[in-house]
Amino acid sequence: MRNRLEALRRERGIRQEELAAALEVSRQTIGSLENGRYNPSILLAFKIAKYFGVRIEDVFIFEEETK
Amino acid sequence: MKKGLYTTLAVGGLILAAAGLIALKMGAAPDGFLQVLCYVAIGCGCGAFGHGMGELLRYRALKNAPDVQKQLEIERTDERNVAVGNRAKSAAFDAMLYIYAALNLALAMMQADLAVVLLLVFAYLLVVGLSIYYRCKFEKIM
Numbered sequence: 001m002r003n004r005l006e007a008l009r010r011e012r013g014i015r016q017e018e019l020a021a022a023l024e025v026s027r028q029t030i031g032s033l034e035n036g037r038y039n040p041s042i043l044l045a046f047k048i049a050k051y052f053g054v055r056i057e058d059v060f061i062f063e064e065e066t067k
Numbered sequence: 068m069k070k071g072l073y074t075t076l077a078v079g080g081l082i083l084a085a086a087g088l089i090a091l092k093m094g095a096a097p098d099g100f101l102q103v104l105c106y107v108a109i110g111c112g113c114g115a116f117g118h119g120m121g122e123l124l125r126y127r128a129l130k131n132a133p134d135v136q137k138q139l140e141i142e143r144t145d146e147r148n149v150a151v152g153n154r155a156k157s158a159a160f161d162a163m164l165y166i167y168a169a170l171n172l173a174l175a176m177m178q179a180d181l182a183v184v185l186l187l188v189f190a191y192l193l194v195v196g197l198s199i200y201y202r203c204k205f206e207k208i209m
Contacts, residue, residue, distance in 0.1 A: 020141075029147040038147050 002061040006034040008052050023047050070126055077119030084112025160198070167191045 009019055009030075016034075020027040025044065032038035033048075040048065049056045087108030095101070129136045142148060171187050 024141055024144075026142055026145040026148060029145055032147060038150075041146050044146055 001039055002036065002063060003033065004059055004061070005030075005048065008054070008059065009034075012052070019051070022051055070123070073119045073122040073126070075119070076115050077123060080112045080115030080117070080119055082112070084109050084116060087112060164191075164195070167194070 009016070016027050016030045020030045023030075023044065029038065029040075033040060045056050045060055049059050052059065087105045091102070091105040091109070095105075129139070167187070168191070171184065171191060174184050174187060
């Protein structure tokens with residue numbers, strides 16, 4: 001799953017630390033999400049979407065695995 | 068409330084360790100079960116004192132730093148940190164099953180006392196049984 005978290009954050013000029021504090025997660029979690037190393041829980045995904053005022057699908061892009 | 072509990076633990080631990088040490092030095096327990104009890108009292112006392120004192124110092128250090136306290140709470144409950152911890156525990160458990168089995172085999176080949184081998188076998192089976200129990204439990208609630 002890809003995501004547009006870094007792009008959305010940069011658009012709004014927010015630092016990782018600020019976003020982490022607003023979402024009540026660690027800064028490392030934000031870094032891992034942006035790098036695509038970690039997929040968030042549905043709860044955190046909703047919190048992120050709500051924070052940026054967009055839909056979940058606008059932040060997280062589901063990619064079906066090709067066989 | 069918690070401060071009182073940790074103070075009790077630290078003071079109780081200190082008393083227990085001191086009592087064990089004094090009893091041992093004064094020769095109140097020359098040998099046998101009482102001597103073992105003294106060593107157990109010293110061990111448990113030191114553990115309780117260390118844990119209680121550590122928590123008290125932590126409480127004192129964080130008392131006037133609510134921002135640090137909040138950050139620590141965030142780090143503790145952070146979903147990625149929890150997931151990382153659970154994954155590490157899971158990997159360690161998988162490794163433990165092989166280590167236990169190897170240890171059992173080694174002890175049996177060394178012709179160790181049957182009681183020791185059987186105790187290890189029961190401990191191994193208990194751990195496997197607990198893993199099955201929790202699997203069934205989580206199947207129901209998840």
